[in-house]
Amino acid sequence: MISNQVIIVQGLIGVFLSINLFLISTFFRKEVFYTTVRYVLFAVTLLSDCLFLIITNSLLVSTYFGLTIHIWLCFILYFILAVYTFVTPLTLTAMTLERYVAICMPLRHAELCTMRGALKLILIIHGLGALPCTVTLYIFFAIVSPTFYSQNRVCSVETFILSSWQGDVRSAISQFYFLIMCSVIVFSYVQIMKAAKAASGENKKSTWRGLRTVILHGFQLLLCLIQLWCPFIEAAVFKINLLLYNNVRFFNYIMFFLAPRCLSPLIYGLRDQSFFRALKLYALWIMCQCKDRVIWTP
DSSP states (O other), X not given: OOOHHHHHHHHHHHHHHHHHHHHHHHHTTOHXXXXXXXXXXXXXXXXXXXXXXXXXXXXXXXXXXXXXXXXXXXXXXXXXXXXXXXXXXXXXXXXXXXXXXXXXXXXXXXXXXXXXXXXXXXXXXXXXXXXHHHHHHHHHHHHSOGGGGGOEEOOOGGGGOOSHHHHHHHHHHHHHXXXXXXXXXXXXXXXXXXXXXXXXXXXXXXXXXXXXXXXXXXXXXXXXXXXXXXXXXXXXXXXXXXXXXXXXXXXXXXXXXXXXXXXXXXXXXXXXXXXXXXHHHHHHHHHHHXXXXXXXXX
């Protein structure tokens, strides 16, 4: 019998993926979106979140049913998952810097935030995202025996963490990354706050809107940071009670894995006036198409 928790997760992921795919489809329907840096970075977070949700859900289901896969396939899935665990928060940090430049350095915004620069930035984000898992896998390959590669196993992150010090190294690198990202968020917040106090009229309204965006990005990063502590909490609870462990793990997955990735559509998909207007028009177009099909169905 399938657990209610697994069913709930499938429902939530289905909803999140549907919303994200709808937003991605809207993004590609107007040229202004895929030629503007902040919207391009927004699309990167949506694609990153979709890939992250699909892979984590696949691993969740395979673990629940005890399905084993070849270690090399597990390696590929782990590498992609580890990279895109960092791509979203790194992209959020880049989006915060873009807002800082737009509000605090408006005369240089067009010069600094170009599409060519955005493509370079996306490559840098993926390179930085790949660095922590590259270190983890390098240590893993250095200590594991050759026979390990021919095995079939239930795929999980713990497959590549053979000793506690490996987990400590991974955690230290992750916390260093998030310390830098949080510092960027705080710096941008302080600078935009100063600009908001000095602004007047329409500029003041725009500046405060940018400040609220930075606050929401900071909240997303906080949830992602707490995600790093989940394995330590779960390990401690596992020693106490297995049922409690399963409930805590389910709560952590919903709160610190899914929740941060459903905030991106809220921040840029619904709060941004241009994008929200395009969403409404696209939704109306879909409804009209569906209505016409119903009318003309023989």
